[in-house]
Amino acid sequence: MAVSHSPPASLKPHLKLSPIPAVVRGNPSKALPYPFRPALSPRLVVPCSSATSSPSVDPGPASSVAAAVSSSKHRRHTDENIREEACRQQNTTSHNLGLSARYIPFPRGFSSESDEYYSLDEVVYRSRSGGLLDVQHDMAALKKFDGAYWKALFDSRVGRTTWPYGSGVWSKKEWVLPEIDPEHIVSLFEGNSNLFWAERFGNEYVSGMNDLWVKHCGISHTGSFKDLGMTVLVSQVNRLIRLGRPIVGVGCASTGDTSAALSAYCAAASIPAFVFLPADRISIAQLVQPIANGAYVLSLDTDFDGCMRLIREVTSELPIYLANSLNSLRLEGQKTAAIEILQQFDWEVPDWLIVPGGNLGNIYAFYKGFEMCRELGLVDRIPRLVCAQAANANPLYLHYKAGWADFKAVNASTTFASAIQIGDPVSIDRAVYALQNSNGIVEEATEEELMDAMAKADLTGMFACPHTGVALSALIKLRERGIIGKTDRTVVVSTAHGLKFAQSKVAYHSKEIADMTCRFANPPVKVKADYGSVMDVLKNVLKNKILPVKNVV
Numbered sequence: 001m002a003v004s005h006s007p008p009a010s011l012k013p014h015l016k017l018s019p020i021p022a023v024v025r026g027n028p029s030k031a032l033p034y035p036f037r038p039a040l041s042p043r044l045v046v047p048c049s050s051a052t053s054s055p056s057v058d059p060g061p062a063s064s065v066a067a068a069v070s071s072s073k074h075r076r077h078t079d080e081n082i083r084e085e086a087c088r089q090q091n092t093t094s095h096n097l098g099l100s101a102r103y104i105p106f107p108r109g110f111s112s113e114s115d116e117y118y119s120l121d122e123v124v125y126r127s128r129s130g131g132l133l134d135v136q137h138d139m140a141a142l143k144k145f146d147g148a149y150w151k152a153l154f155d156s157r158v159g160r161t162t163w164p165y166g167s168g169v170w171s172k173k174e175w176v177l178p179e180i181d182p183e184h185i186v187s188l189f190e191g192n193s194n195l196f197w198a199e200r201f202g203n204e205y206v207s208g209m210n211d212l213w214v215k216h217c218g219i220s221h222t223g224s225f226k227d228l229g230m231t232v233l234v235s236q237v238n239r240l241i242r243l244g245r246p247i248v249g250v251g252c253a254s255t256g257d258t259s260a261a262l263s264a265y266c267a268a269a270s271i272p273a274f275v276f277l278p279a280d281r282i283s284i285a286q287l288v289q290p291i292a293n294g295a296y297v298l299s300l301d302t303d304f305d306g307c308m309r310l311i312r313e314v315t316s317e318l319p320i321y322l323a324n325s326l327n328s329l330r331l332e333g334q335k336t337a338a339i340e341i342l343q344q345f346d347w348e349v350p351d352w353l354i355v356p357g358g359n360l361g362n363i364y365a366f367y368k369g370f371e372m373c374r375e376l377g378l379v380d381r382i383p384r385l386v387c388a389q390a391a392n393a394n395p396l397y398l399h400y401k402a403g404w405a406d407f408k409a410v411n412a413s414t415t416f417a418s419a420i421q422i423g424d425p426v427s428i429d430r431a432v433y434a435l436q437n438s439n440g441i442v443e444e445a446t447e448e449e450l451m452d453a454m455a456k457a458d459l460t461g462m463f464a465c466p467h468t469g470v471a472l473s474a475l476i477k478l479r480e481r482g483i484i485g486k487t488d489r490t491v492v493v494s495t496a497h498g499l500k501f502a503q504s505k506v507a508y509h510s511k512e513i514a515d516m517t518c519r520f521a522n523p524p525v526k527v528k529a530d531y532g533s534v535m536d537v538l539k540n541v542l543k544n545k546i547l548p549v550k551n552v553v
């Protein structure tokens with residue numbers, strides 16, 4: 001499929017652009033003229049006329065929860081939509097508790113003081129020293145409410161359609177972007193994903209584990225966990241555009257899932273999306289997602305790491321906002337999956353959580369979600385984290401095995417787990433921090449191991465992606481070594497929908513893969529389309545089975 005997509009005239013190389021600073025701090029009136037301003041959807045500019053923007057006096061935990069619950073019971077006016085309803089109600093619900101968040105250099109801890117910090121309304125991705133940033137919440141303000149308050153508030157919002165709390169991410173809005181106006185939120189009601197009890201997989205393939213769960217983050221709007229982070233990032237961009245900041249679009253480098261999520265959320269908000277994809281290294285299903293959503297797709301003759309370098313250069317020159325997880329806003333959304341898992345277990349903490357790792361933002365997002373729940377009194381401990389990598393793209397694994405000495409990027413080789421074919425992960429420091437602070441482990445899986453694990457999962461009723469195969473394979477190995485116990489409550493994070501990676505399953509089940517036995521292949525049987533041939537085949541299949549079929553010889 002051809003992926004060339006003409007960039008807007010304003011971005012064509014022959015047009016000379018005067019350099020535009022990426023950071024125009026704090027002053028909307030300094031919005032620079034730019035030839036390509038996004039068309040804004042009128043749907044998203046409903047004024048919150050009846051709502052107060054100044055902090056309301058919080059009526060106290062119990063009544064706040066009651067208000068949140070009861071407000072969702074009132075039928076809205078017939079001439080208003082759910083966003084307008086949220087605007088009308090925003091001063092009566094508990095969304096405004098005097099909470100705030102800002103960027104600080106990573107790692108400073110959740111509560112530490114720092115003389116370097118930035119408003120979330122600034123466009124900034126790196127600290128003064130060039131290090132990573134983190135979003136720091138006002139923990140003292142959050143601690144004014146006890147664990148029971150937060151549990152009750154979050155539980156009251158599950159499965160509703162109240163804007164924006166019906167989303168699994170925005171149901172935790174106070175811990176995500178506490179100050180954003182519901183009017184600016186771009187949500188596709190993401191999150192609230194299935195926590196699947198893997199009964200048969202645990203029994204048959206992991207020596208009788210009976211408390212094994214798969215968190216299906218990939219059963220979501222664009223088919224991966226990226227939706228969780230992208231709703232937050234695109235909402236903040238939407239807010240910045242409303243504030244008059246000169247942002248002309250949002251861009252990312254991608255192995256296929258970030259680009260799909262970015263494109264969908266940008267399309268929903270009518271914001272231009274620019275995606276840099278490594279040519280011929282992502283699945284057709286992933287490639288077609290941004291194309292269909294109207295993004296500007298640049299197919300580049302390099303790998304993901306090369307695309308990442310280019311998008312970082314481009315976003316430091318042009319007013320295109322960076323959407324990769326280098327941008328710590330993304331992780332604020334992704335961390336809600338950890339909170340959701342605890343909530344789904346009635347706030348009981350699992351023993352282990354296993355996540356496939358590539359650019360390594362997600363492992364830190366899980367750590368942060370769990371750790372916030374611990375620090376704010378919802379739970380009393382956090383699970384041990386396992387990061388699982390493909391052996392063909394294993395820089396974190398090698399770093400772990402070297403006792404965390406001297407991180408070295410690698411040249412990632414081709415892997416069926418193509419979305420984690422990353423050799424120079426931007427969030428390496430975040431991943432190391434998360435693993436060191438959770439008594440964590442890093443494991444790897446060969447191509448055969450990950451494909452077999454994926455096939456086994458499918459044989460027990462899942463439809464896993466190869467990255468989930470990497471995580472399941474790590475589980476099998478850690479269980480075999482007795483590190484994970486038989487009765488340990490374990491959650492494996494499934495990061496994408498198997499349908500995005502159907503090609504790899506076709507190759508496996510056709511036994512087309514060089515040097516792979518494909519032990520669990522189940523190829524279709526070609527049969528002549530007549531009754532006798534069909535019966536012969538079926539009788540042959542059934543003769544060894546104890547099914548009560550008549551005349552089986």
Ligand SMILES: Cc1ncc(COP(=O)(O)O)c(C=O)c1O
Nearest residue numbers: 257358359360361362419495496
């Ligand atoms: C399907 C899938 N699984 C796992 C990952 C790894 O996530 P992270 O890059 O946050 O480590 C990615 C993206 O990198 C992905 O797209």
Ligand SMILES: N[C@@H](CCOP(=O)(O)O)C(=O)O
Nearest residue numbers: 254255256257258324325359
């Ligand atoms: N798998 C990712 C790689 C980029 O990760 P990000 O979380 O930094 O955006 C993708 O799908 O592009």
